[in-house]
Amino acid sequence: MALALRNSLPCLVTALASLASAPETAHAGEWEVSGSAGLEMRTFLERGAYPRQLDTFQPSLQLEGDIRWTDAENRWDFVFVPYARLDAKDGDRTHVDAREAYVRWNGDGWTVRAGLAKVYWGVAESRHLVDIINQFDTVEDIDNEDKLGQPMVEISTLQDLGQLTAYVMPAFRKRTFPGEEGRFRTPLLVDNDLARFDGGRDDNADVDFALRYSHYFGDWDVGLSFFHGTDRDPRLILDPARGLFAPYYDDMTQVGVDIQYTHEAWLWKFEGIVKDTPFETFAAAVGGFEYSFYGITESGADLGVLMEYQYDGRSDDPAIAPITTADNDLFGGLRLALNDAEDTSILGGVIVDLNDGSMSGLVEASRRFGDYWVVELESRFFANVDNTNILYGLRKDSQVTLRLTRYF
């Protein structure tokens, strides 16, 4: 697999480069093509916790295209963003997706979009609590920032009182899970072919609905959201006969609020939800601040200090609710932006479980070289993990990732 990847890499890069031979500014009535190809090496510092998990190195390739067209009157947009991950070690991490594939009509104060799309809701940094539209692509990373394209019809209107958006989602996408050789996995594998939905069905025929209101009032940015449909986050039910987990995606209703207050160098953030499932109704919240020290060096670097508290009131019985790490945790982080021509930045953070002291942390650094290359260094580490914390399964997965990406 590794050898095959190495041999096919130059061909893929060449193909992508020729596809994106003349990227230009988006001109109405013209096609615009761009993309990126990234070579990634994950290095794990310890042997895996489970048999057959990959050892030290996990090389992979990441390809993304971006094809778009806008008509001369700026009324119609067509967007296609294909994505592929080719992993040399974990076959289940190798996958393709259409992150976006939609047609949008832009009217006066109205937009309608149909197809696969990505949506982001919320303000917090350490946990994306109200953000519910897209399924997470967790084989990419466990930070819930990689998303699968969600099939939807989206109708949005912008009025003096704010923006109101309605979503109708006719199809459900299952979460991605690592394979047997993969890291960041549960002790037993999750088999999406065993997925179950409410009503005892093994296929999800429900149509999901959501509403979102977003506006700002002076220094306050406010979002309200409502979602009714299938939870993106499954309960994992043990299938003892097969020795596997079957994901169970419950029907649920969620209301959410996100608020940011911006004053001077302070950003105060809050996200809260109330979620109603067939088993329970509970609340969860994340809130905190981001404060920036501007111009800490002669050259104008900024240092941001972040702190957020995470609360989740769900049952800790995995038969009742999907498990979460963020029940009573504190996040602290620092973000350094050099504000140089290379956009050099470093983010470091730690989340501590206030119940048992388990810690997980991350460091993310990136810098552009020339006009087309970006080098990123990411590290995720686990320390002092209590054997009752769900992070216990990831305790051996501390790693450092080096990624080199060429943009076209």
Place this chain on the structure above:
Amino acid sequence: MMHKRKPRSSRLAAILAVLTLGYSLISPVTWAGEAEDKGLEIAARSDRSDTGFGDSEVTAVMTLTNAAGATSTREMYFKTLERASEQVGDKSLTVFVTPRDVQGTALLSHAKILEPDDQWLFLPALKRVKRISSANKSGPFVGSEFAFEDFTSTELNKYSYKFIGEEEFDGMKVDVVERFPLYENSGYTRQVAYIDQEVYQTRKIDFYDRKDTLLKTLTLSDYREYDGVWRAHTLTMQNHQTNKSTTLSYGDYTFKTGLSDNDFDKGVLKTIR
């Protein structure tokens, strides 16, 4: 007492006379308030010379040159919506086209006069719209020699003014006006603007840092007229302390394209990319 005071006060009067005479050789104005009034008048005439432009769209290429002479470029486009009242600022949208890794990143700004501006950033990879602090006035704009305030603080009432005198610049007669930021968090103690007397456009600005040392010089050239509205098409910011420079080259402007407040709402950021 009277005898003792008289020679002292006449000596003082003589010193004052010399000082005043000396000053009047540099500046035609002699009493406090007049220099300020004239400075404001010149700045206001310049600011109002493009009143009624409505809205504009323009593309630009920014070239960053470091002290060693190495360059890097970024392409972007700007949309601006004029707001008629001088008590509120204009609305502007800046969208990056290159470097490719930040393609589609956008900054939306609703300028205020003395209060902090409202600003939102759009991060296309996540589709995230984030309200950001506008307290970072003096920070570098995308690694360039332009500070955020060089773009966002162009409103007349963000400064107090003082007329310095007249000079020749680049073959033109220019008024030299000192301006002092009234808004908070500025990186400058003062700026010295050179405004021509024919079409009232700013030709050069010297920026003095918080220690009142000359930091940067902005040269505005390649002015073109669009239906009575003048726009510079080459802006060069030279940093005298680091020897780095940034040149902003604009394409052709289009005016009155029909942009409205809706095009500058944070909700439209998500439709950029």
